[in-house]
Amino acid sequence: MTPTDGLTREHGHELLLDMLRIRRMEERCAELYQKTKIRGFLHLYIGEEAVAVGAMRALTPDDAVVATYREHGHALIRGVSAEKIMAEMYGKQEGCSRGRGGSMHLYDAPTRFYGGNAIVGGGIPLAVGMALADKMQGRERVSACFFGDGAAAEGEFHESMNLAALWHLPVLFCCENNLYGMGTGIERAQSETRLALRAASYRMSAWDVDGMDVLAVEEATRRAAEAVRSGGGPHFLEFRTYRFRAHSMFDPELYRSKEEVAAWKERDPIELFRQRLRDAELLTDDEDAGLEALASDEVERAVAFAEAGTWEPVEDLERFVLSEPAPQREVAS
Amino acid sequence: MTVTTPDRPQVAPESATATTTYREAVREAIRAAMRADDRVFLMGEDVGRYGGCYAVSMGLLEEFGEERIRDTPLSESAFVGAGIGAAMAGMRPIVEIMTVNFSLLALDQILNTAATVLHMSGGLFNVPLVIRMATGGGRQLAAQHSHSLEGWYAHIPGLKVVAPGTVEDAGGMLAPALTDPDPVLIFENALLYNREGPAPDPERPVDLVHAAVRRPGRDVSLITYGGSLHKTLEAAEALEQSGISAEVIDLRVLRPLDTETVLASVAHTHRVVLIDEGWKTGSLAAEVIARIGERAFYDLDVPPARVCSAEVPLPYAKHLEEAALPSVERIVAAARKVVGGG
Numbered sequence: 001m002t003p004t005d006g007l008t009r010e011h012g013h014e015l016l017l018d019m020l021r022i023r024r025m026e027e028r029c030a031e032l033y034q035k036t037k038i039r040g041f042l043h044l045y046i047g048e049e050a051v052a053v054g055a056m057r058a059l060t061p062d063d064a065v066v067a068t069y070r071e072h073g074h075a076l077i078r079g080v081s082a083e084k085i086m087a088e089m090y091g092k093q094e095g096c097s098r099g100r101g102g103s104m105h106l107y108d109a110p111t112r113f114y115g116g117n118a119i120v121g122g123g124i125p126l127a128v129g130m131a132l133a134d135k136m137q138g139r140e141r142v143s144a145c146f147f148g149d150g151a152a153a154e155g156e157f158h159e160s161m162n163l164a165a166l167w168h169l170p171v172l173f174c175c176e177n178n179l180y181g182m183g184t185g186i187e188r189a190q191s192e193t194r195l196a197l198r199a200a201s202y203r204m205s206a207w208d209v210d211g212m213d214v215l216a217v218e219e220a221t222r223r224a225a226e227a228v229r230s231g232g233g234p235h236f237l238e239f240r241t242y243r244f245r246a247h248s249m250f251d252p253e254l255y256r257s258k259e260e261v262a263a264w265k266e267r268d269p270i271e272l273f274r275q276r277l278r279d280a281e282l283l284t285d286d287e288d289a290g291l292e293a294l295a296s297d298e299v300e301r302a303v304a305f306a307e308a309g310t311w312e313p314v315e316d317l318e319r320f321v322l323s324e325p326a327p328q329r330e331v332a333s
Numbered sequence: 334m335t336v337t338t339p340d341r342p343q344v345a346p347e348s349a350t351a352t353t354t355y356r357e358a359v360r361e362a363i364r365a366a367m368r369a370d371d372r373v374f375l376m377g378e379d380v381g382r383y384g385g386c387y388a389v390s391m392g393l394l395e396e397f398g399e400e401r402i403r404d405t406p407l408s409e410s411a412f413v414g415a416g417i418g419a420a421m422a423g424m425r426p427i428v429e430i431m432t433v434n435f436s437l438l439a440l441d442q443i444l445n446t447a448a449t450v451l452h453m454s455g456g457l458f459n460v461p462l463v464i465r466m467a468t469g470g471g472r473q474l475a476a477q478h479s480h481s482l483e484g485w486y487a488h489i490p491g492l493k494v495v496a497p498g499t500v501e502d503a504g505g506m507l508a509p510a511l512t513d514p515d516p517v518l519i520f521e522n523a524l525l526y527n528r529e530g531p532a533p534d535p536e537r538p539v540d541l542v543h544a545a546v547r548r549p550g551r552d553v554s555l556i557t558y559g560g561s562l563h564k565t566l567e568a569a570e571a572l573e574q575s576g577i578s579a580e581v582i583d584l585r586v587l588r589p590l591d592t593e594t595v596l597a598s599v600a601h602t603h604r605v606v607l608i609d610e611g612w613k614t615g616s617l618a619a620e621v622i623a624r625i626g627e628r629a630f631y632d633l634d635v636p637p638a639r640v641c642s643a644e645v646p647l648p649y650a651k652h653l654e655e656a657a658l659p660s661v662e663r664i665v666a667a668a669r670k671v672v673g674g675g
């Protein structure tokens with residue numbers, strides 16, 4: 001565990017709050033799914049919050065983020081409002097993708113949040129291309145790409161690793177190794193399960209990080225992002241984490257034991273960090289309750305916003321298949 | 334009235350025997366094929382321990398073990414390519430791709446290898462491979478999980494492409510696909526998995542050749558396949574109420590197309606509406622209409638019509654998705670219009 005020495009009260013509270021924001025929002029999403037307010041596929045990030053929360057802190061507003069269909073937390077911490085995220089999941093036009101994308105396709109231009117990709121591995125080459133553009137235009141930005149352990153079996157993963165390393169591109173690969181791709185355990189899907197080692201074979205700096213320890217995640221990501229930003233070429237972080245909930249809302253979880261899930265829940269990133277803050281006397285009961293209240297209020301505001309949202313007129317169905325002469329939406333530079 | 338050619342049963346029988354679901358029919362067909370021939374194995378993402386992403390293969394791992402119910406990594410290009418190789422080397426693989434959307438990661442193997450090897454090798458090597466995949470929209474899964482690309486695949490010489498629309502075909506098409514010497518792609522519309530219907534009858538094997546007249550009629554031919562079949566049958570029901578007798582043709586086999594059954598229908602209805610969940614431009618519906626134009630132009634009393642998906646990536650929001658997909662109302666309206674009651 002990363003020591004809490006030097007951690008300020010404020011910093012600790014921010015990290016805890018951000019993890020709570022994701023957790024409470026997603027718990028609410030699961031309820032709303034049961035109430036059929038949210039439909040389609042819904043993939044919860046519960047258990048993995050420390051990764052997005054720690055990693056996003058190392059990025060600047062200029063950097064780009066590419067994520068997967070399990071991206072509610074990434075979007076939220078990147079700065080997409082809970083209101084816009086929730087409205088998107090409701091399918092309302094006030095949502096960040098006008099209700100056209102849903103849970104798996106959150107997009108946001110001001111925060112350079114480039115999706116929500118539901119094709120496993122599909123976002124990886126995209127991040128490589130963004131990094132290529134930055135390099136060619138002499139911009140010192142990082143393109144951060146989040147993807148799962150399962151994606152490491154796709155050809156696009158390997159092709160992208162090679163290209164990024166070969167061209168020395170400013171990409172930060174953030175692999176969220178939660179040990180399963182849907183129902184297939186990593187040891188049944190990968191011949192070499194140490195994914196950082198595979199990235200290293202493409203001659204880039206790569207190491208693994210305890211993804212349940214938010215401080216470790218933040219520290220590692222800062223180190224890697226700084227290296228990428230200062231011309232050190234692509235870096236690869238393998239975050240060891242675990243998904244507490246089912247893969248999606250339709251998963252009977254026949255492939256893993258209750259004991260295994262329970263053991264990982266003992267390492268709940270939120271509870272671990274909360275306890276450490278308390279042990280270091282950086283968190284009182286009142287402060288803790290205050291953070292919980294902030295997180296719940298945000299969720300309630302988001303739900304109210306989504307409920308009050310409106311449906312995009314059917315006449316607009318064919319808009320944005322191709323670009324319109326005068327763009328209706330802000331476009332990222 | 335019915336179009337019949339004596340050697341082929343065309344109207345699905347009102348079988349009094351057991352009913353089952355589309356999902357179970359596919360599962361039982363896999364089970365039967367694997368029991369009958371130990372060269373047959375099933376391979377794909379989460380087909381084993383997870384039980385299949387649509388629960389089609391649930392329980393098969395227990396019966397056949399990990400060698401033959403083979404979970405793969407997320408490597409569509411590699412495991413489809415491996416299926417081709419195994420087929421060429423004497424096995425009879427059934428490769429499952431979770432959905433047609435992900436088949437695009439394997440499109441290179443399907444098109445550049447599976448479909449070409451026989452011809453390119455001067456007839457030396459055939460590829461007796463079966464690829465099954467789910468297709469279609471209507472479940473609010475947005476633009477990377479909802480498209481119907483079977484029409485694209487039907488463009489490719491060297492492949493056979495089938496789209497079982499009934500429970501009977503869902504179960505019955507696998508056996509002939511496995512005995513076919515060439516690659517067969519089976520498209521299972523995901524909305525059909527829970528549908529119930531008469532179970533396949535082993536005494537009455539289905540073929541991979543003919544279209545079927547699912548409902549005889551006089552006034553208009555409604556030609557469709559796969560997930561749109563049931564919407565079309567419902568539309569035909571509704572049309573009947575208003576005195577329009579619609580014949581419903583289920584193409585079943587998208588490549589090679591059974592043009593004769595289509596032409597025979599048009600020859601007596603003189604009016605035609607195509608219903609196709611693919612996008613209109615360059616669709617299978619366009620191909621069918623072109624063939625009617627080439628061979629039966631003067632049989633038509635009015636120009637043909639099409640009900641296809643709107644030309645957009647399918648959206649998540651329910652009302653937009655519904656507006657984008659063929660619906661019973663749109664089929665009825667199109668049929669009324671060609672019949673002249675519109």
Ligand SMILES: Cc1ncc(C[n+]2csc(CCOP(=O)(O)OP(=O)(O)O)c2C)c(N)n1
Pocket residue numbers: 070118119120121147148149150151152176178180181182378407409431435438
């Ligand atoms: C190309 C492709 N194949 C299959 C799927 C179906 N699928 C969606 S998520 C998933 C598991 C991916 O696992 P991983 O990359 O580890 O991410 P996690 O879900 O664990 O976050 C699968 C098989 C898909 N969306 N895209």
Ligand SMILES: [Mg+2]
Pocket residue numbers: 148149150176177178179180181182
């Ligand atoms: Mg995973």
